Amino acid sequence: MSSSTSRRSYGVKGAPYGFLLPATVLFALFFALPIGYAVWLSFRKVKVSGLGLGPGARKEVWAGLENYTSALTDSELTDGALRVLGYGCIVVPVMLGLALLFALMMDSDAVRFTPFTRLAIFLPYAIPGVVAALLWGFLYLPDVSPFSYVLEKLGLPQPDLLDGGPLYFALSNIAVWGGTGFNMIVIYTSLQAIPAEVHEAAKLDGATPLQIALKIKIPMVAPSLVLTFFFSIIATLQVFGEPMTLKPLTNAMSTTWSPLMKVYRDAFGTGDIHAAAAEAVLIAVVTLVLSFGFLRTANRRNQRDVSQGAAR
Structure with a gap:
């Protein structure tokens, strides 16, 4: 084999690595290296003399x-x-329930203006979380909220949504409003992938639209439901933007309302970067363990269902 042929063969084999090199460098510089530095800081502390x-x-x-x-x-x-x-116990079921409901509605032949409706439901997801939190925060404030004004004119009580127990529902509403559209699109895409023959066979057997939704559509989009549940759990554990944005609007929210707010307070408020690094590592480990455990359970259940189906 000539030297030119060898160089050409080497170039072809090395081409994939060349394409991967920019992404690998960016991953190392802006992801792996910061994580490694945070872990290193978590094992250090500042010793003060005198x-x-x-x-x-x-x-x-x-x-x-x-x-x-x-x-x-x-x-x-x-x-x-x-x-x-507690926040996650409200957000995850409500958000995924609405996403599944909207996706089933979009997949129904009875719904009109499907493209517009789909865009209207998805549009809140395109709004940055901080902007959404500010918008809802001012709607919650009794002094500037149009809802409070209407309730006052009607002689009805005006609940303070930024104090006490209602604060959980106020924060959950922001997350549900912003995240339902994304999850709906994921589930709706899976519904569109179901073969039309399956629907036609069910209709010939006399199945109602409700029976088709419960016994055919939902079981067939179970992997998408698992995926959206997985993403929702991660987003819930890492909630930061919404409570941090609403904090200046209420005295009921502390600087440590969520674990990430505690990390931020320790790192940039009190200046204890080493304690903040340890807390961040713990949050990451808990997120990883919960995510891995959930995915492993879901995969095991899917394998069991496949084995049972094959046995039948």
Whole structure:
């Protein structure tokens, strides 16, 4: 084999790696490297000598698992996790339920103006979360809300949605309003992939539209439901923008309402970057464990259903 042929063969084999190189470099610089640096910071701490004044009075030393121990025993972080759990119990079922309902409606022959309706439901997802939180925040404020004005004119009570228990529903409403459209599109795309012959066979057997939806459509889009549930869980665990945006509008929300708000407060409020790094790593590990456990359970269930179907 000539040298030119060898170079040509090497170039063809190395072409995929050349195409992957830019993405690999960007991944390493802006994803892998920051994660590694955060993990390294989580094992460090600042040691202060004396009053902390003068050169050498503050130096970074190895802390081992001290930051992780403090984070695991921090009541503020635990309370934030419990608040996010309650928030997720409202957001995830309501959002996915509405997304499935809208997707089934869009897939029905009885619905008119499907493209416009689909766009109208999806449009809130295109609005940035901070902008959506500001819009809803001012709608919640009793002094500027048109809803409060109408209730006042009607002589009805004006609930304060930014205080106490209603705050959970106010935050959940923002997430549901913004995320339902995306999940609906995912489910609707799966519904469109169902062969028309399946629907026709069910209609010939005398199945009603409700029976077709419950016994054919929903089981066949189960993988999409699993995917949207997976994304929703991750988004719930990482909630930050909405409560952070609403915080200046109410005194009922603390700076540690969610775990990520606690990380932000420690990193940029109190300046304890090492404790914040440990908390961020813990949140990432919990998210990874829950996600992996859920996907493994879902895959195991799908394999069991496939095995049962093959046995029949």
